[in-house]
Amino acid sequence: MKFPCIILLGLLVAAGCKKQANVEFSGSIPGLNAGVFTIKTLGDSTVYGENIKDGKFAIPQKHLGRPGYFKLNITDDAKNDGHNPFEVYLEDGKYTIEAKADELYKYPKITSTSKIQEQLSMFYTLADNMSAETQLQIVKINKNLTDNVNKLSPDAYTALLTKLQEYQSKMRDVNATAFKQFLKQYPQSEISAHILSKLDYEGDPVTYYAIFKSLSPAAQSSEDGQEIGDKLSHMIKLVAGKQAPVLEGKTPDGKTFDxxxxxxxxxxxxxxxxxxxxxxxxxxxxxxxxxxxxxxxxxxxxxxxxxxxxxxxxxxxxxxxxxxxxxxxxxxxxxxxxxxxxxxxxxxxxxxxxxxxxxxxxxxxxxxxxxxxxxxxxx
The missing domain is CATH 3.40.30.10 (Glutaredoxin)
Incomplete structure (x- = not known):
């Protein structure tokens, strides 16, 4: 009759001793006099933040809660280059961040013990190295379109859109190539489907569906894998040149649309x-x-x-x-x-x-x- 009590006590002790996940950050961005380092949830809520002074910042140990994917960003107070935040994976441990002040649009060097973060860094760094100039041009054109939307002539606006589409197409090709190289190094990566889901696969679903089919069974059956697999299987039927699906329904006067x-x-x-x-x-x-x-x-x-x-x-x-x-x-x-x-x-x-x-x-x-x-x- 005493055994249940002993077992219960053991479970309580184990639960009480369970290690909580904590993270701490330190960073070095030579040449950045003043800026801000932030970590946000995927829903864009700020979790951690610190000012950058003379190229340095540090955030002492903080409670993380649940390990997972977050958004990391480094901004310069003196200028806004319009780059997007970077995806990172946080779990218990220390994260060292290194970046260059004139290349904040590139994925920073992140040192940690996280194996998932190691894979993210591998892919995004590889993609950056293959598309540095293309990525920079996309950032510049988007900023130009946003800042001067009311100043540009119709011809100038059209020319910028044409250039943007060219660079975006090139970026898709580069990302596909980089992802294939990533798979050679991590063929059994269970987060490969997650990385694939972050790429512009809608621009070329045929190529990306072929890549998806080459993922490991574990990656394909993951939550991200099932979602992107379902999307791509539909999208390959909706690419340029394909016959559009028939529209069903009626017009406001009750007649069947023909x-x-x-x-x-x-x-x-x-x-x-x-x-x-x-x-x-x-x-x-x-x-x-x-x-x-x-x-x-x-x-x-x-x-x-x-x-x-x-x-x-x-x-x-x-x-x-x-x-x-x-x-x-x-x-x-x-x-x-x-x-x-x-x-x-x-x-x-x-x-x-x-x-x-x-x-x-x-x-x-x-x-x-x-x-x-x-x-x-x-x-």
Whole structure:
């Protein structure tokens, strides 16, 4: 009768003695007089932070909580180069950070005992070494577009977008090559699917799906692996040149939508919801596009609502004065249209030719006019 008590006592002692995860940081960034080092959650909440003075910073031991992925960033108070934060994996231990003041857009050198962080550093450093100039140009162009959006002439804006697309395509190719090299060193990496999920696989799903199929069984069956595998298996059916899925639903007057009723050179499909303010605001830009003779006469816009209630949909149509083709099956997020077009966020836009072949899948609205004009010039 005493054994249960002894066992219970042992469990309590073990639980009380369980080591808690703590982290501490020290960093060196020669040439950076004043800046900030931050660690944030993936949801963008700051966890740790420290000012950088004369190229040095330190954060003494802090409670970590649960080990996992976080975002690390180093910024210069004197200038903003527009780079994105870096993904890191934190677990119990010390992390030493090294970077260069004039290359803060590059993944920093991170020294720790974490095997997962070792793999992250290996891939991102490899990718940086292969794409340093390309990455820098993307940062510069994005900053130029953001800072001077109201100052650039239409031709200058178009030229920048063209250059940006060229560099982004080059970056995808470089990342694919770097990832293949990473797999040679870590063929059984269980986080390889996680790393792959962070890359721009949507820009070239055929190449990245082939890479995904080469991952270890453990990586493919991981949570990240299952998610990205499912996405890519759908996306390879939605690449440029493929026949677009048939749209299902009815128009506001209750008639079944007939794709054969569309007889224009191009088609833009707009997925939206009445309750999504961003997608409704974007309809103002659609109106501006339709007002242009070269577009309004040659391009058919079809807005596909993912609403589930008829009155929400029809009220929004009237309030926003949407006069172009409108379609909905009123099945909400369970709509076959959402599944068939792999819609994971709204608004989402697809650009098709007059035969319903995909020209550009999931195209940003800001580049829609550019892509339309480029296609119409060639055809």
């Amino acid at each position: 794709p054969k009723s569309v007889h224009k050179k191009m088609i833009v499909i707009d997925f939206w919801k009445a309750g999504n303010a961003f997608s409704r605001k974007n309809h103002d830009q659609v109106k501006s596009l339709l007002a242009q003779d070269g577009i309004g006469k040659k391009v058919e816009f079809i807005s596909v609502s993912l609403d589930s209630k008829s009155d929400w949909w029809t009220t929004a149509l009237k309030d926003d004065k949407l006069t172009w083709t409108q379609v909905s099956d009123l099945k909400g997020n369970d709509s076959p249209n959402a599944a068939n077009y792999n819609i994971t966020e709204i608004p989402t836009y697809y650009l098709l030719d007059g035969q319903w072949n995909i020209i550009v899948p999931k195209i940003p609205l800001k580049t829609l006019e550019f892509e339309i004009s480029q296609y119409l010039k060639k055809h």
